[in-house]
Amino acid sequence: MTQHVDLLLTNIGQLLTMESTGPRAGKDMQRLTVIENAVVAIVNGEITFVGTVESAQGFKAETIINCQGKLVTPGLVDPHTHAVFSGSREHEMALKQQGVPYLEILKQGGGILSTVEKTRKATEDQLYEKARFHLDRMLSYGVTTAEVKSGYGLEPETELKQLKVAKRLQENHPIDLVSTFLGAHAIPQKYTNNPEAFLKEMLSILNQIKQEELAEFVDIFTETGVFTVEQSRAYLAEAKAKGFGLKIHADEIDPLGGTELAADLRAISADHLVGASDKGIEKLAESGTIAVLLPGTTFYLGKEIFARARKMIEEGVAVALATDFNPGSCPTENIQLIMTFAALKLKMTPEEIWIAMTVNAAHAIGRGDSAGQLVVGRTADVVIWDAPNYLYLPYHYGVNHVNTVIKSGQVVSKRRDVIDSTSSSKS
Ligand code: IZC
Ligand code: ZN
Numbered sequence: 001m002t003q004h005v006d007l008l009l010t011n012i013g014q015l016l017t018m019e020s021t022g023p024r025a026g027k028d029m030q031r032l033t034v035i036e037n038a039v040v041a042i043v044n045g046e047i048t049f050v051g052t053v054e055s056a057q058g059f060k061a062e063t064i065i066n067c068q069g070k071l072v073t074p075g076l077v078d079p080h081t082h083a084v085f086s087g088s089r090e091h092e093m094a095l096k097q098q099g100v101p102y103l104e105i106l107k108q109g110g111g112i113l114s115t116v117e118k119t120r121k122a123t124e125d126q127l128y129e130k131a132r133f134h135l136d137r138m139l140s141y142g143v144t145t146a147e148v149k150s151g152y153g154l155e156p157e158t159e160l161k162q163l164k165v166a167k168r169l170q171e172n173h174p175i176d177l178v179s180t181f182l183g184a185h186a187i188p189q190k191y192t193n194n195p196e197a198f199l200k201e202m203l204s205i206l207n208q209i210k211q212e213e214l215a216e217f218v219d220i221f222t223e224t225g226v227f228t229v230e231q232s233r234a235y236l237a238e239a240k241a242k243g244f245g246l247k248i249h250a251d252e253i254d255p256l257g258g259t260e261l262a263a264d265l266r267a268i269s270a271d272h273l274v275g276a277s278d279k280g281i282e283k284l285a286e287s288g289t290i291a292v293l294l295p296g297t298t299f300y301l302g303k304e305i306f307a308r309a310r311k312m313i314e315e316g317v318a319v320a321l322a323t324d325f326n327p328g329s330c331p332t333e334n335i336q337l338i339m340t341f342a343a344l345k346l347k348m349t350p351e352e353i354w355i356a357m358t359v360n361a362a363h364a365i366g367r368g369d370s371a372g373q374l375v376v377g378r379t380a381d382v383v384i385w386d387a388p389n390y391l392y393l394p395y396h397y398g399v400n401h402v403n404t405v406i407k408s409g410q411v412v413s414k415r416r417d418v419i420d421s422t423s424s425s426k427s
Contacts, residue, residue: 002058002059002060003049003058003059003060004062005042005060005061006043006044006063007041007042007063007409008039008040008042008059008061008063009382010039010053010056011037011069012067012071013067013069013071014035014036014038014388014390015034015036015040015050015072015073015374016033016034016071016073016358016390017035017050018359018372019033019375020359020372022363023288023360023368024355024360026318027313029318029351029352030349031351032351035052037053038050038051039051039052039059040072040374040380041061042406045408045409045410047374047375047376047380048376050375050376065404066418067384070385070386070387071384072382072384073358073385074358074373074382075143075144075371075381075382075383075406076141076143076144076358077143077365077372078322078325078357078361079292079320079322079362079365080269080292081322081326082149082182082324083131083134083138083326084130084162084169085115085326086119086121086126087118088327088331089111089114089115089327102301102328103223103224106186106226107225111328112186113186115152115327115328116154116158116186116188118152119153120153120155124161124164124165128168128169131148131166132169134325134333135169135175135177136173138175138325139173139405139412140400141336142401143333143335144175145175145176145177145371145372145381146176146177147177147178147179147217148177148178148180149179150163150181150182150215151182151185151219153183154185154186154188155201156205159183160208163179163181163209164214167213167214174407174410176367176370180215180219181217181218182218182221184199184220184221184227184232184235185220185226186221195227199227199231202235203235203238203239206244207242210243216365217247218235218236218239218246219246220232220249221249222251222258223249223252223256224253224256229256229257232248233261233264233265236248236261236265236267237265245268246266246267247269247270247271247292248270250273251272251274251277251280252272252273252294252297255276255277256275257277257280258270259273259281260283262284262287263280263284263286263287263289264283264287266287266288267287268290268363268366269289269290269291269364270289270292271294272297272307272324273291273307273308273312274298274305276291276307276312281308281312281317284315284317285315285317290318290319290320291312291319292321293309293356294321295321295341295345295346296323296324297329297330298345299341300329300331300332306345309348313352319348319352319356320356320357320361321339321356322338322361322364334400336393336397336400336401338357339394340394340397342356343394350391351390353394354390358371381406382406383406384402384403384404385403386403403415404418
């Protein structure tokens with residue numbers, strides 16, 4: 001019997017389906033479904049068949065892509081970015097080289113606050129165009145779903161402007177976006193001596209954010225000189241009561257106990273966790289809060305000590321990985337580079353890294369049911385890699401291995417030729 005399909009991917013050397021019933025924690029992160037000599041069929045933007053070439057019979061395709069024995073995986077998910085902002089911070093690199101710490105630059109009114117100044121001045125269209133540029137680059141690196149945070153307004157008007165830009169991008173850009181309100185990202189100068197009043201101001205726009213569906217999650221930077229654990233607890237509890245999911249920038253630089261707080265509040269994710277305590281890690285495993293690790297940031301901040309991924313996995317935590325793409329502590333859209341940092345600095349295995357950037361990353365932003373897996377019935381978000389197998393990506397580092405990105409069944413980023421022919425010439 002002939003089956004008509006829109007797109008058929010044939011001659012896949014290695015296919016990672018990432019099939020999973022939920023987030024993968026602990027030892028379960030080591031388990032991958034790999035199909036050799038595979039075929040994938042797509043109809044109306046949805047996956048209708050995944051299997052070996054022997055089991056793929058009778059397809060008649062509008063378009064066939066011969067994958068030439070390459071690796072094929074689900075589109076990657078980047079669950080932590082700050083991609084909507086204005087300006088850049090290259091002038092801070094010299095300060096860093098002189099040994100001025102990230103939090104000191106912030107204290108002096110630079111860092112996040114310098115990006116805030118520029119973002120306040122930018123028009124919505126300017127922000128949109130710049131963010132689109134960065135998202136295009138993320139897509140070219142194989143990301144088909146991403147989270148994006150506000151946090152460069154620190155005043156209602158600009159925070160809402162950022163979230164509106166993210167919503168417009170969600171409607172128009174091939175990457176599926178999930179928005180997080182990070183109004184509590186730093187204390188603006190106006191409120192230096194009264195952070196509580198500032199947090200109150202940020203809470204005052206939650207109803208509007210909810211009504212206009214501008215964000216699903218609320219996040220806070222719990223850090224020395226920014227917000228304390230107690231301030232964070234009260235703030236997030238209120239956000240939770242208003243129906244938002246929770247995220248925390250926890251224990252990124254100093255170990256304050258943000259990890260424990262994330263678990264107590266049943267946050268969907270706790271992010272960074274460089275200084276997470278043993279107790280905090282145990283609590284994450286119990287609460288099912290996903291640990292989103294950002295080794296690109298630790299590298300760029302010039303730190304020696306990285307998050308304890310091995311300990312987390314041993315304790316049964318579900319670990320995800322992200323770029324943390326932002327203009328200060330991690331200016332890169334290259335999620336493949338993060339794979340190498342995860343391998344060398346976090347000592348994660350290739351299998352764990354792939355789980356962390358697909359299944360677990362999707363669950364960390366509430367998209368576990370739609371993104372991160374290449375299985376029948378899901379949207380066809382697929383990457384063809386110029387790589388012979390999945391071990392190859394963390395290994396060959398610093399360059400882009402994407403050959404073709406397919407979003408909802410459409411080729412959206414094609415960096416070089418794969419043999420691509422219509423059924424009339426092929427079958
Ligand atoms: O702009 O520096 N850590 N927030 C918390 C950031 C890094 C982003 C930035
Ligand atoms: Zn961040």
